[in-house]
Amino acid sequence: MSLSSVFSTALSGMAASETMIDVAGNNVANANTVGFKASNVEFATQFSQTLSVGTAPSDGDGGSDPVQTGLGVEVASVDPDFSQGTLQTTSDSADLAIQGDGFFAVQTAGGQQLYTRDGQFKLNSQNQLTDASGNLVLGYGVDSSFNIQATQLQALSIPLGSTAVAHATQNVTMEGTLSATGTVATTAQIIQTGSLGDASYSAPASGTTVAVADTPNTTNVTTASSTGTGGLSSSAQYQYEFVFEDANGTTQSTPSAAVTVTTGATDNTVTLSNLPTDSNYSSLQIYRTDAGGSTFKLLTTISNPASSYTDTTSDATLDAGTSPPLNTTELTGDYSYYVTFANVPAGNDDANGNPLSGVESRPTPVIGPVDVVNGRIQLNNLPVPDGTQWQSVRIYRNTASDPTDYQLVSELPYNASDPTQNLSFTDNVSDAVLQGTAAGMTAPRQSLNMTGPPATSSTLLTNLLQNNGGTSQSLFQVGTLTYTGEKGANTLTAQSLKITSTTTVQDLLNFIDQADGIQSNNASTAANPIPNDSSGAAPGATINAQGEITIVSNNGQDNAVSINPSAFQLTTASGTTTPIDLPFNTTQQAVGNGAIANFVVYDSLGEAINVRVTAELQSQTSSETTYRWYADSSDNQPGAGVNIAVGTGLISFDGQGNFISATNDTVSVDRSDTPATSPLNFNLNFSALSGLSATASSLNASGQDGFPPGQLTSFNISSDGTIQGVFDNGTQRNLGQVQLARFANPDGLVQQGQNLFAAGVNSGLPVIASPSSEGIGSIVSGAVELSNTDISASLITLISASTMYRGNSEVISTANQLWTALLNLQQA
Numbered sequence: 001m002s003l004s005s006v007f008s009t010a011l012s013g014m015a016a017s018e019t020m021i022d023v024a025g026n027n028v029a030n031a032n033t034v035g036f037k038a039s040n041v042e043f044a045t046q047f048s049q050t051l052s053v054g055t056a057p058s059d060g061d062g063g064s065d066p067v068q069t070g071l072g073v074e075v076a077s078v079d080p081d082f083s084q085g086t087l088q089t090t091s092d093s094a095d096l097a098i099q100g101d102g103f104f105a106v107q108t109a110g111g112q113q114l115y116t117r118d119g120q121f122k123l124n125s126q127n128q129l130t131d132a133s134g135n136l137v138l139g140y141g142v143d144s145s146f147n148i149q150a151t152q153l154q155a156l157s158i159p160l161g162s163t164a165v166a167h168a169t170q171n172v173t174m175e176g177t178l179s180a181t182g183t184v185a186t187t188a189q190i191i192q193t194g195s196l197g198d199a200s201y202s203a204p205a206s207g208t209t210v211a212v213a214d215t216p217n218t219t220n221v222t223t224a225s226s227t228g229t230g231g232l233s234s235s236a237q238y239q240y241e242f243v244f245e246d247a248n249g250t251t252q253s254t255p256s257a258a259v260t261v262t263t264g265a266t267d268n269t270v271t272l273s274n275l276p277t278d279s280n281y282s283s284l285q286i287y288r289t290d291a292g293g294s295t296f297k298l299l300t301t302i303s304n305p306a307s308s309y310t311d312t313t314s315d316a317t318l319d320a321g322t323s324p325p326l327n328t329t330e331l332t333g334d335y336s337y338y339v340t341f342a343n344v345p346a347g348n349d350d351a352n353g354n355p356l357s358g359v360e361s362r363p364t365p366v367i368g369p370v371d372v373v374n375g376r377i378q379l380n381n382l383p384v385p386d387g388t389q390w391q392s393v394r395i396y397r398n399t400a401s402d403p404t405d406y407q408l409v410s411e412l413p414y415n416a417s418d419p420t421q422n423l424s425f426t427d428n429v430s431d432a433v434l435q436g437t438a439a440g441m442t443a444p445r446q447s448l449n450m451t452g453p454p455a456t457s458s459t460l461l462t463n464l465l466q467n468n469g470g471t472s473q474s475l476f477q478v479g480t481l482t483y484t485g486e487k488g489a490n491t492l493t494a495q496s497l498k499i500t501s502t503t504t505v506q507d508l509l510n511f512i513d514q515a516d517g518i519q520s521n522n523a524s525t526a527a528n529p530i531p532n533d534s535s536g537a538a539p540g541a542t543i544n545a546q547g548e549i550t551i552v553s554n555n556g557q558d559n560a561v562s563i564n565p566s567a568f569q570l571t572t573a574s575g576t577t578t579p580i581d582l583p584f585n586t587t588q589q590a591v592g593n594g595a596i597a598n599f600v601v602y603d604s605l606g607e608a609i610n611v612r613v614t615a616e617l618q619s620q621t622s623s624e625t626t627y628r629w630y631a632d633s634s635d636n637q638p639g640a641g642v643n644i645a646v647g648t649g650l651i652s653f654d655g656q657g658n659f660i661s662a663t664n665d666t667v668s669v670d671r672s673d674t675p676a677t678s679p680l681n682f683n684l685n686f687s688a689l690s691g692l693s694a695t696a697s698s699l700n701a702s703g704q705d706g707f708p709p710g711q712l713t714s715f716n717i718s719s720d721g722t723i724q725g726v727f728d729n730g731t732q733r734n735l736g737q738v739q740l741a742r743f744a745n746p747d748g749l750v751q752q753g754q755n756l757f758a759a760g761v762n763s764g765l766p767v768i769a770s771p772s773s774e775g776i777g778s779i780v781s782g783a784v785e786l787s788n789t790d791i792s793a794s795l796i797t798l799i800s801a802s803t804m805y806r807g808n809s810e811v812i813s814t815a816n817q818l819w820t821a822l823l824n825l826q827q828a
Contacts, residue, residue: 007815012074013073013811016075023078027039027794031787034120035120036118036787045074046073082101090782095782096779097783098119101776101777103740103741105137106130112758114758119785133754133756139739146165146735159712165710167602172704176700177691177694177698179693180620182697184618185590190537190552190553191584197467203363204341208364208383212371214244215375216244217256221259227266228269230311232315238289239288240272243284243285245301252428256276259272269311272308272310284305286300293315331376333399334369335398339379342355342394355446363448364383379395379427395410395425396409407434407444407445407448408446409434454547456543457509460501461475462499478573481511482571483497484566484567485515485516485567487516487560490612516644530648535588557592565579593697596614599700600704601682602708603674603676603677604676611632611669624660629651637673654691666683669681682706688702714726716781717738719778721770738771742769743766
């Protein structure tokens with residue numbers, strides 16, 4: 001090697017030392033740079049100068065080695081050290097660290113895909129996850145249902161405060177104990193109204209007057225006997241009494257006092273003068289006894305008024321005829337009356353004087369009272385039937401011993417020849433006849449039906465009548481009816497029915513059925529029909545032949561429907577709201593053990609849906625216990641009606657109390673009136689229920705998988721890179737998944753500055769995969785990976801490099817001295 005080559009050799013050493021100092025200095029400078037990877041310098045000799053290639057060994061010579069001198073050093077490579085850096089926890093959930101191999105993939109503004117170990121991420125103004133330089137962090141996104149879409153890399157978005165989610169309930173878990181012992185639910189609660197009438201039938205108008213009937217006044221009556229062609233006996237005593245009679249010949253006034261006449265020795269006629277008159281009656285009846293007798297028989301009927309009458313009738317003629325005896329019945333007491341119309345002509349009566357058939361109107365308001373002592377009662381201005389819908393007038397009266405019980409007194413016919421007749425009636429029917437205790441009677445007279453023609457299912461709701469204190473009142477009118485029922489001692493949500501001029505009683509019955517959630521058999525329960533009440537009555541609302549609305553609940557105490565006095569409220573078109581007084585009386589108490597569970601589920605919009613499930617003991621055998629469950633939801637919105645019933649089925653337990661099966665486990669809530677998915681179908685999981693014996697059954701919903709709307713408030717990232725959003729409704733949903741890249745030769749990556757690397761020609765293509773898979777490390781959330789620079793080693797490297805630099809400089813200095821000495825020899 002020539003002296004001149006020493007300079008270049010030492011110079012290469014100095015250059016290598018500078019590189020070593022640069023790398024070590026860079027390592028030290030980035031000792032606090034998150035995700036920084038230190039580099040190591042590797043050296044190699046430069047070309048060597050061969051002075052001799054050496055000789056091969058021979059028989060007499062051992063051979064010689066090559067003679068070579070080096071020409072310096074060169075930097076073979078500067079290799080990054082991708083060993084794991086220390087992880088340091090932070091308070092920011094967006095900070096990520098990689099434990100193991102791999103790089104975060106980011107996208108620059110220009111669309112270039114780069115890689116980094118620096119996990120100091122943050123959200124930009126568009127809620128995108130970025131690195132410190134604003135590059136977008138890449139991963140997999142989610143669809144509208146928050147399912148991760150592992151198709152292509154995209155910028156990850158975490159929209160805090162803006163994204164809202166809701167989830168429809170699909171499953172509800174039921175827990176509790178449905179006791180194997182207890183009373184089987186075979187009896188339903190039955191409630192019933194009084195008789196309700198139909199206002200489409202007219203009623204008699206008021207205006208009838210009542211008073212004690214006049215008694216014919218005989219004070220001025222004069223008598224005279226004479227001889228003539230008469231048949232009376234001479235020197236005999238006769239008695240006369242007078243009774244006023246109406247034009248129909250059906251009613252009579254109170255009989256007068258007796259007028260006594262004694263005929264002369266040769267007389268055979270009697271003349272009665274100054275006869276009594278009364279404008280309220282059209283006729284005067286004259287009754288007479290036989291000579292010396294005491295029984296009065298009808299002698300004649302003459303027009304009223306009449307001034308006199310001459311009696312020539314013999315006793316034999318009076319007795320031989322069909323003249324009725326004088327009715328001497330008189331009333332004593334306080335009496336009141338009601339008047340009705342009937343559509344059967346008067347006279348179609350049974351042996352007791354009761355009409356055989358026909359529809360009867362509701363009565364007038366009460367007429368009276370009137371107090372009478374040993375007299376009769378006159379009713380004037382009685383209403384006149386129309387001859388078409390009604391053909392007779394019926395008069396009802398109480399008895400002195402029972403002022404509240406009204407029986408039929410008489411029935412007056414419609415007079416077609418005098419449709420505007422002024423009807424009147426004088427009452428002389430004894431209490432014994434009304435009560436059925438008179439001679440020859442076997443039953444009381446017909447009692448008054450205060451309601452009139454009973455309502456039917458086809459009666460218009462606006463024509464529905466209720467008798468209240470003797471007065472018929474219309475219950476409903478056009479408007480909106482709001483009904484709040486009770487079931488199993490729980491108040492149900494109010495439901496509304498729009499009442500129009502065509503709404504019928506059947507519409508009301510259907511409305512009550514649906515608003516109370518009374519379930520009856522249909523196609524869905526055909527295999528396991530809902531049982532009737534033990535009496536055979538089917539569950540539901542009906543109206544009977546007496547116009548009484550009857551509501552039969554589903555069996556069991558927890559299904560017992562009741563209606564309180566304020567349950568019905570009617571709002572008219574004017575906005576006035578008044579209660580409807582439609583009282584229901586309990587005619588049968590519910591029997592049967594069960595349990596109730598109230599819980600909330602959610603539809604697809606996150607709307608809360610109230611659900612009530614009752615379970616009633618339906619049957620017991622030697623090996624099995626069966627309960628029937630009923631589900632109600634006040635939020636059910638069918639296309640028509642207000643039906644709150646949303647499901648029913650059977651639950652069976654074996655002899656060990658273990659759940660066997662459920663014939664149906666689906667509840668279907670209609671959401672027709674909302675944009676939500678309709679119907680909302682969810683399953684009831686009964687498998688956790690016990691059928692062991694217990695003091696009382698219990699039932700509750702221990703969990704359901706739906707949730708209401710909620711906003712994204714925070715997030716966390718799991719070790720596999722999944723970003724889970726936490727919403728203020730307590731739910732979590734996937735928002736995306738961070739993906740990592742792995743290279744076959746990470747040393748082949750090209751540094752781009754800012755802790756970024758680009759794929760190099762010798763790095764291999766990136767393998768994109770989820771953390772913790774395919775040899776890629778896991779992600780630690782809320783942490784960063786610190787620089788892996790070893791300060792002490794780097795400082796030693798700097799010392800070594802500087803020593804090496806000085807050493808090479810000494811070589812140059814020595815070579816320079818030698819060169820100087822050589823030059824000096826030439827000068828000498």
